[in-house]
Structures are given as C-alpha cells and as structure tokens.
Amino acid sequence: MQLAATIAERIRGVTGIPRTALHEPALNGNELAYVTECIQTGWVSSVGSFVDRFERDLADYVGARYAVVVSNGTSGLQVALMLAGVTAGDEVLVPTLSFVATANAVSHCGAHPHFVDSSYATLGLDVDALDAYLRETARVSDGVCVNRRTGRRIAAVVPMHTFGHPVDMPALVELAQRYAIEIVEDAAESLGSYIADRHTGGFGRCAMLSFNGNKVVTTGGGGAIITDDTELAKRAKHLTTTAKLPHAWEYSHDEVAFNYRMPNLNAALGCAQLERLDAFLAAKRELANRYQQAFADLPQVELFTERAGTRANYWLQTLLLKPGHVDERDAVLRATNDAGQMTRPVWKLLHTLPMYAHCEAMPTPVAADLARRIINIPSGPQLVAGAL
Numbered sequence: 001m002q003l004a005a006t007i008a009e010r011i012r013g014v015t016g017i018p019r020t021a022l023h024e025p026a027l028n029g030n031e032l033a034y035v036t037e038c039i040q041t042g043w044v045s046s047v048g049s050f051v052d053r054f055e056r057d058l059a060d061y062v063g064a065r066y067a068v069v070v071s072n073g074t075s076g077l078q079v080a081l082m083l084a085g086v087t088a089g090d091e092v093l094v095p096t097l098s099f100v101a102t103a104n105a106v107s108h109c110g111a112h113p114h115f116v117d118s119s120y121a122t123l124g125l126d127v128d129a130l131d132a133y134l135r136e137t138a139r140v141s142d143g144v145c146v147n148r149r150t151g152r153r154i155a156a157v158v159p160m161h162t163f164g165h166p167v168d169m170p171a172l173v174e175l176a177q178r179y180a181i182e183i184v185e186d187a188a189e190s191l192g193s194y195i196a197d198r199h200t201g202g203f204g205r206c207a208m209l210s211f212n213g214n215k216v217v218t219t220g221g222g223g224a225i226i227t228d229d230t231e232l233a234k235r236a237k238h239l240t241t242t243a244k245l246p247h248a249w250e251y252s253h254d255e256v257a258f259n260y261r262m263p264n265l266n267a268a269l270g271c272a273q274l275e276r277l278d279a280f281l282a283a284k285r286e287l288a289n290r291y292q293q294a295f296a297d298l299p300q301v302e303l304f305t306e307r308a309g310t311r312a313n314y315w316l317q318t319l320l321l322k323p324g325h326v327d328e329r330d331a332v333l334r335a336t337n338d339a340g341q342m343t344r345p346v347w348k349l350l351h352t353l354p355m356y357a358h359c360e361a362m363p364t365p366v367a368a369d370l371a372r373r374i375i376n377i378p379s380g381p382q383l384v385a386g387a388l
C-alpha cells in the first residue's frame with residue numbers, strides 16, 4: 001500500500017470514527033449551565049463573576065500570581081509585549097515557525113519581528129543557534145541590546161511552545177539575561193505543558209495564553225496575560241479596559257488604550273472547561289500513546305513526543321515525515337483529508353509571508369526542513385472514547 005493510504009488507514013484506526021476535525025472542543029461539562037446562568041442573570045458582557053473566577057482559577061492552575069483575561073491571544077500578546085517595554089521601532093525576536101499572530105502582535109506594537117530558526121529537539125526556537133547568531137549580530141551597550149546592522153534596539157524575544165512542546169526555557173533565560181532582552185512567552189498552545197514542575201508562561205516577565213476554539217481549553221475566543229508582577233497585572237487590566245479610571249459614574253480615561261476585555265459569557269465557558277483540563281490532558285496523552293503504537297512499524301514517519309524533563313500537553317499531535325519522504329507530504333494530506341481524517345501541514349514560515357519578507361531573519365534551515373515534514377493529525381481529547 002502507498003504510504004499516504006497507510007497513514008490514512010492508521011489514523012482512522014486510532015480515531016475510530018469516519019470523520020474528525022483536527023481539534024474539536026469538548027463542551028459536555030458545566031459549559032451549558034454556566035452560560036445559561038449568564039443569560040438568566042443578564043451578566044453577558046465584559047464584567048461579571050465568571051471573569052473574576054476564571055482569572056483566579058487560571059492563575060492557580062499555571063502557578064502565576066495574576067491572570068488578566070482578554071478578548072483573544074493576539075491582543076493579549078500585543079499588550080504583554082507593551083508591558084515588557086516593547087515600543088515602536090524596536091525589534092523583537094520571533095520564531096519563523098509559528099502562527100502568524102506571534103509576528104502580528106509585534107507589528108501591532110509598531111515594532112519589527114526579527115525571525116529566528118527552530119530546534120529539532122523542541123520544534124521551538126533554537127537557543128544555541130540564536131546565541132551564536134546574536135554574538136555576530138548584536139551588541140549590548142549600557143544595558144541595551146542593539147542590532148549592529150539596523151541600529152535598532154532588540155527589546156524582547158518571544159518563545160512559542162509549538163503544539164505544546166516547551167522551548168528550552170532555562171537556556172533562553174540565561175541568554176536573555178546576557179543580552180539584556182525581555183522574555184514574553186507565547187504560550188497560546190501550551191496550557192498544561194511544563195518544564196520540570198514549572199508551567200510554561202512562567203519564565204519571563206509576562207506571557208500570553210489563547211483560548212481560541214481549537215485550543216486545549218476554549219472560551220469560544222479569548223486569551224490571557226499571566227504574570228507574577230503586581231504592577232504589570234494592574235497595568236494589563238488598565239490597558240485592556242480602555243484605561244478607565246475607577247469611578248461610580250464618570251467616564252474618565254488617562255491614556256489611549258484598548259477594549260480587549262473578555263466577556264462574562266466567554267469566561268463562563270472557560271471556567272467549565274478548566275474544570276476538565278486534567279481529563280483533557282490525560283486523554284490527549286493516551287491519544288499520543290495510541291498514535292505512537294499505530295505508527296511504530298512505519299519507518300517513514302515518527303511521532304513527535306515530549307522531551308525528557310518536560311511535560312507536553314500534546315495540543316496537536318505531530319507526525320514527522322522522515323528525510324527522504326518529504327515529497328510525499330501532499331499525498332498524505334490529500335489521502336487523510338479525503339478519508340475524513342482532518343490533517344494539516346504546519347504554517348508557512350513567517351519570514352516568507354509578503355508582509356514580513358523584508359524583515360531581519362537569521363538563516364533558518366531547520367525551520368525550513370521541519371515545515372516540509374510536519375503533519376498535524378486529529379488531536380481532540382474526545383477521540384479517546386470513554387475518557388471524558
């Protein structure tokens with residue numbers, strides 16, 4: 001049998017159902033009850049008890065002092081970058097292998113994404129390669145990191161934990177200190193992923209989570225900024241609520257800011273989803289085991305699994321075509337989608353997109369290779385029958 005047909009058949013064997021999306025939300029806990037409560041009480045908009053509860057529950061879950069929930073991950077990352085001091089004209093180091101929002105959030109600050117290569121070990125940015133590149137490209141003077149070529153400040157780096165697999169954060173923290181660069185984690189995909197016992201998103205000044213419909217936990221659309229810093233948390237709330245000064249009736253605002261609040265309706269979904277996060281994670285881990293067994297005797301592919309010392313949430317299960325089989329990727333995508341088993345290639349490298357083609361970028365051979373080899377396969381927790 002052709003490789004593409006074999007892969008389609010093996011995926012169908014694991015999912016056990018004739019049609020499946022890449023990642024469907026599982027909404028059969030308290031979601032309906034909590035959303036109904038919002039409707040019955042009239043608390044459907046941008047303040048309410050579910051917003052407060054979701055912020056507390058989330059902070060507890062990830063081990064941060066504060067969580068500020070927002071309208072989506074992209075707006076959360078924009079504000080997180082602002083909180084870390086990124087201003088117009090700065091450069092921000094971003095993995096070229098990421099969803100477009102990582103770079104868009106930088107652009108929304110008026111800053112310039114500067115693209116970085118990926119690591120085979122983590123699928124996230126390669127800290128050693130970045131170190132070698134910065135040694136040639138950057139200089140630090142008076143506590144400011146400057147790109148020698150452009151003369152612009154390199155203000156921050158945005159590690160993104162691809163499909164829930166953590167970047168080597170201890171090494172990145174050391175590098176960022178040496179180069180006087182702030183870390184703002186794009187933890188959109190990594191709720192429930194850890195390095196040792198530390199949750200992703202806890203390594204920089206602040207981080208962003210996403211609760212888009214396809215994520216481990218969804219609020220329909222939504223995101224959060226997490227931080228341990230009291231002043232940053234207050235500022236995050238202020239900037240995302242139109243910089244409104246507290247007052248019983250007056251509309252007074254002290255700077256140009258955003259309406260990036262998460263409505264209570266969405267936070268109600270989030271509270272119900274968070275109650276089930278551990279069950280989702282267990283199911284996704286079991287799904288990874290099943291895929292690993294299903295593909296164990298196929299030498300042309302491998303399943304990407306968690307690195308020692310980390311715990312991945314297995315947000316999107318990731319099949320890698322081995323070198324020599326890269327040309328079969330589109331046939332695999334066609335065969336699996338035709339068979340009702342939704343699969344997707346990874347994103348196009350960001351520095352190849354028209355709006356980012358002029359940006360600074362280090363050589364990115366690993367990201368280019370991974371982009372040809374990655375295929376995401378059905379990953380929803382409900383694919384493990386009886387687990388939820």
Ligand SMILES: Cc1ncc(COP(=O)(O)O)c(C=O)c1O
Pocket residue numbers: 072073074075098099101102160186188189210211212221222223
């Ligand atoms: C890596 C990454 N960054 C940012 C985002 C943006 O999040 P949102 O869709 O909530 O704006 C997403 C997901 O959508 C993502 O996967």
